[in-house]
Amino acid sequence: MLYREAGQFKTSYAADQSLFPIAQDKWGVVLLLAVALFAVPFMASEYMLSSILIPFLVFSLAAIGLNILTGYCGQLSLGTGGFMACGAFFAYKLTTAFPEVHIVVVFLLSGFGTALVGILFGIPSLRIKGFYLAVATLAAQFFLIWVFNKFGWWTNYSPSGVISAPPREVVPGVVVTGASGTPEAKYVFLLVFVAILALLAKNLVRSRIGRSWMAIRDMDIAAEIIGIRPMFAKLSAFAVSSFFIGIAGALWAFCYTGSVEALAFEINRSFQVLFMIIIGGLGSIMGSFMGAAFIVLLPLVLNNGMLWIDPTISVALVAHIEFMIFGALIVFFLIVEPHGLARLWQLAKEKLRLWPFPY
Amino acid sequence: MPDASQTAASDEQAAAEAPARRFAETLLEVQNITLRFGGVKALTDISFDIKKGEIRAIIGPNGAGKSSMLNVINGFYTPQEGTISFKGKLRKAMRPHEAAKNGIARTFQNIALFKGMSTLDNIMTGRLLKMKSNLLLQALYWGPNLREETEHRAFCERIIDFLEIQAIRKTPVGKLPYGLQKRVELARALAMEPELLLLDEPMAGMNVEEKEDMCRFILDVNEEFGTTIALIEHDMGVVMDISDRVVVLDYGRKLADGTPDEVRGNQAVIDAYLGVSH
Numbered sequence: 001m002l003y004r005e006a007g008q009f010k011t012s013y014a015a016d017q018s019l020f021p022i023a024q025d026k027w028g029v030v031l032l033l034a035v036a037l038f039a040v041p042f043m044a045s046e047y048m049l050s051s052i053l054i055p056f057l058v059f060s061l062a063a064i065g066l067n068i069l070t071g072y073c074g075q076l077s078l079g080t081g082g083f084m085a086c087g088a089f090f091a092y093k094l095t096t097a098f099p100e101v102h103i104v105v106v107f108l109l110s111g112f113g114t115a116l117v118g119i120l121f122g123i124p125s126l127r128i129k130g131f132y133l134a135v136a137t138l139a140a141q142f143f144l145i146w147v148f149n150k151f152g153w154w155t156n157y158s159p160s161g162v163i164s165a166p167p168r169e170v171v172p173g174v175v176v177t178g179a180s181g182t183p184e185a186k187y188v189f190l191l192v193f194v195a196i197l198a199l200l201a202k203n204l205v206r207s208r209i210g211r212s213w214m215a216i217r218d219m220d221i222a223a224e225i226i227g228i229r230p231m232f233a234k235l236s237a238f239a240v241s242s243f244f245i246g247i248a249g250a251l252w253a254f255c256y257t258g259s260v261e262a263l264a265f266e267i268n269r270s271f272q273v274l275f276m277i278i279i280g281g282l283g284s285i286m287g288s289f290m291g292a293a294f295i296v297l298l299p300l301v302l303n304n305g306m307l308w309i310d311p312t313i314s315v316a317l318v319a320h321i322e323f324m325i326f327g328a329l330i331v332f333f334l335i336v337e338p339h340g341l342a343r344l345w346q347l348a349k350e351k352l353r354l355w356p357f358p359y
Numbered sequence: 360m361p362d363a364s365q366t367a368a369s370d371e372q373a374a375a376e377a378p379a380r381r382f383a384e385t386l387l388e389v390q391n392i393t394l395r396f397g398g399v400k401a402l403t404d405i406s407f408d409i410k411k412g413e414i415r416a417i418i419g420p421n422g423a424g425k426s427s428m429l430n431v432i433n434g435f436y437t438p439q440e441g442t443i444s445f446k447g448k449l450r451k452a453m454r455p456h457e458a459a460k461n462g463i464a465r466t467f468q469n470i471a472l473f474k475g476m477s478t479l480d481n482i483m484t485g486r487l488l489k490m491k492s493n494l495l496l497q498a499l500y501w502g503p504n505l506r507e508e509t510e511h512r513a514f515c516e517r518i519i520d521f522l523e524i525q526a527i528r529k530t531p532v533g534k535l536p537y538g539l540q541k542r543v544e545l546a547r548a549l550a551m552e553p554e555l556l557l558l559d560e561p562m563a564g565m566n567v568e569e570k571e572d573m574c575r576f577i578l579d580v581n582e583e584f585g586t587t588i589a590l591i592e593h594d595m596g597v598v599m600d601i602s603d604r605v606v607v608l609d610y611g612r613k614l615a616d617g618t619p620d621e622v623r624g625n626q627a628v629i630d631a632y633l634g635v636s637h
Contacts, residue, residue: 013512014505200498207497207504208490211476215484218473225433226551227459227488236494283475 003352019202036191041184049183050256056296057190058251063276063288064201065244070274071282072205073237074217075125079137081269082144083242084249085262086114089154091250092163096156103168103177104193107250114246115239117144122238126231141267148262155261164259177254186255193251197244202285204240213237214283245273279333281342290341298326380603382410386555386587387432392441394427394611401427402438402611409555414581415589416602418622420631423608425591426468429557432589433465434458446554460488464553466544468560468591474533478543481532482518485550486511518546522576538569545576549584556580558590562597570594574601599623607631 003024010016020026044053062084069075090110095103121140125133148154155163165178175181176189204210215223216233224230253260272295280291302322306313337344387409394402402424409415417425430436432443437452444450445461453461464485473481490511496504519525522542527535532543541561548556561577562570578601580586592598598605599619607614607628615625622628 013509013516017508017512019500203500204494204498207500207508208487208492209494209497211480211484212487214476214480215473218475219471221435222467222471222473223484224455225435225459225465226485226547227456228484229456240494 003349003355005353017206019199033191033195037188041188044187046183049187052296052300053187054183054190054256056292057187057194058248058256059273059276059292059296060289061194061197061251062245062248062273063280063292064198064285065241065246065248066273067277067280067282067285067288068201068205068213068244069237069241071277071284071287072210072217073213073234073241075122075234075237076130076134077137077241078134078267078270078274079121079140079144080245080273081265081267082141083114083118083245084252084269085144085148085265086117086242087111087246087249088253088260088265089148089163089262090114090246091254092156092165093154095166095168099166099168103170103254106168107193107247107254110250111243111247114249115243118238118242118245119235122235125234125238138267141270145262145265160261162259162261163253165254168254177258179258181255190251190255197247198285198289201240201244205285209233209236209240217283275330277340279330279340281340284340284342286345287340287342290345294341298329302326380413382413382603384411385409386411386446387589388444389428389432390442390444392428392431392438392443394424394431394436394438400611402431402608405441405608405611405613407606407613407616409587409589410604411554411587412581412585413587413603414577414601415587416598416605417589417591417608418593418595418598418605419608419614422610424611425608426559427611428608429465429559429589429591432458432555433463433557459551462552462554463557464548464551464555465557466541466548466559466561468563470537470540470544472532472540472544472547475531477529478524478532478535478546479512479515479519479528481543482515482546482550483511485547486514488551515546515550518549521549521579522546538565538572541565541569541573542576545573545580549580549586552584553586556586556588558588558592560591560593562592562594570597577601 005022005024008023010021015021020029040053041049062080065083066077066080069077087107087110090113091106094101094109095106098106117140121137124136128136149161152158152161155161167175167178167180170176170185170189174185174189176186205213212223212228212233213236215226215228216230216237220230223233249265252264257264276291276295277288278291279294280289281287299322302325303318306318306321333341385408388406389408390406392402392405393400405424405428417428419425427436431438434453434455434457442449442451443453445463473484476484490507492504492507496502500508519528522545524539524542524546527539527543532540535543545558545561548558558577562573565573574597577588577590581588590602602619604617605619605622606616607622607625609631614627614631615622617625
């Protein structure tokens with residue numbers, strides 16, 4: 001009964017095209033952000049912040065990036081991990097070479113750098129599609145990780161191949177990177193940064209360029225006859241997608257783990273992000289967040305749930321059962337709702353509009 | 360078949376009442392087009408022209424090369440021989456997106472809509488070439504970009520009104536019935552403000568009411584927007600009623616070219632459609 005848009009009339013196209021045309025949606029999101037920004041940092045434990053919420057935000061950004069490429073433009077990619085590594089190592093090189101440059105600028109620059117790499121590895125998409133393209137992006141994944149492992153220059157010749165994020169301040173006195181930053185500061189910084197980037201991504205996909213990506217995804221022949229250049233559309237999707245993924249990689253290294261080696265961005269990372277967008281919903285920014293929450297939270301919930309049921313259970317057994325339930329749940333979700341959690345959420349909202357009446 | 364003779368009679372009456380429209384300026388001219396796929400000749404030495412403002416029909420039995428002809432005009436196929444001049448500019452080949460930029464729009468025999476997008480978004484894609492704001496402005500969705508989106512939305516709404524599809528503007532096109540999908544496809548082509556509109560069997564698979572609606576829309580587009588239309592259609596009643604001139608293809612060759620009445624009386628055309636006794 002609360003969720004009903006009766007009486008909300010739009011008198012201009014601008015109002016109809018606004019981000020949240022329904023007032024309840026708008027206030028819901030504002031409320032959610034306000035709670036996340038002002039209440040959560042004071043209430044949540046350190047474990048909650050640094051092991052759940054921070055990885056959730058970083059993964060959400062990576063999922064948004066991949067969703068732009070795969071969900072909106074229809075180009076299957078398995079190179080996410082490699083592009084995240086690009087972002088992380090670019091940011092590391094930049095901030096160690098120019099310590100005086102503001103860290104946000106460093107992150108953005110490393111995003112742009114990753115975008116260039118993305119364009120380079122997106123060139124095969126002009127000739128090949130689907131699974132064959134996925135295999136071509138696998139090459140990007142292995143090649144990039146190899147490059148960062150092979151050449152000590154990327155880690156400033158650290159003997160272990162591990163980079164440790166130096167402490168950097170986002171505003172004077174507040175360190176948000178490396179080991180010396182507090183979880184609260186990191187969390188608030190990430191929340192604001194990721195929310196702004198998500199807004200930009202949402203704006204892109206509902207603008208001209210987003211429509212041209214979706215046109216290429218849905219029917220590339222028809223896209224071409226209405227004047228879309230497939231080359232520009234595909235490469236721009238690779239660029240924008242890699243931009244977001246690169247920043248996510250940099251945030252991973254600087255704000256989440258603090259120190260990282262190239263192997264942290266192995267092929268498993270790519271699959272993890274791919275599962276997030278499949279479960280969350282292809283072609284949905286909201287779905288990227290939901291998928292990230294699902295993949296980050298579910299193992300923890302299962303783990304803690306089993307420990308709660310039987311505190312004496314062995315760690316190895318917990319891990320095995322966790323894998324089994326997790327796999328089964330993914331299969332279950334894909335069968336029940338192939339369009340992901342975002343679609344389920346949409347259906348729920350449609351039901352809610354009419355509730356308590358059947359129609 | 361009394362029905363057929365009746366329609367024919369009323370056709371002649373209509374033709375007698377409305378004097379044939381005259382068009383002076385040539386918009387598109389194809390000359391000696393030959394198109395081969397390996398050893399198969401899809402088109403052989405085809406020449407005809409399309410005058411500015413007319414409705415031009417391309418007819419022929421199955422496999423005559425009609426769709427190939429549209430694909431050549433549209434830039435999908437590059438003919439081995441022959442030239443095409445559009446708006447006085449001579450060319451041999453053109454990429455489809457260049458054709459779009461020059462003002463050629465088309466619809467497909469098998470609907471080619473973007474199934475995951477809403478009707479409105481599908482029509483808005485037709486405005487892509489007219490939109491100018493850069494990536495940064497789009498990311499901010501502010502100022503010039505917001506203004507641009509709103510302006511083009513207003514244009515698309517006029518087309519939506521024109522084709523009477525207001526009720527489905529937010530529906531994903533994959534969920535729409537066939538007849539409406541055809542209409543949305545026409546809307547998307549119209550959103551490009553084309554000078555030449557190529558319609559590949561716009562009425563295939565429709566019932567009588569839907570066909571009548573579609574005819575009305577095609578005639579309205581031609582009259583109100585002054586759009587030149589080239590269409591492929593198998594319904595002879597429709598072709599004879601709405602087109603100004605007809606070109607007949609068979610086995611990739613041109614059989615006849617002229618007004619509906621001339622074509623109707625042409626012995627080669629009658630033979631192609633009804634067969635010849637040997």
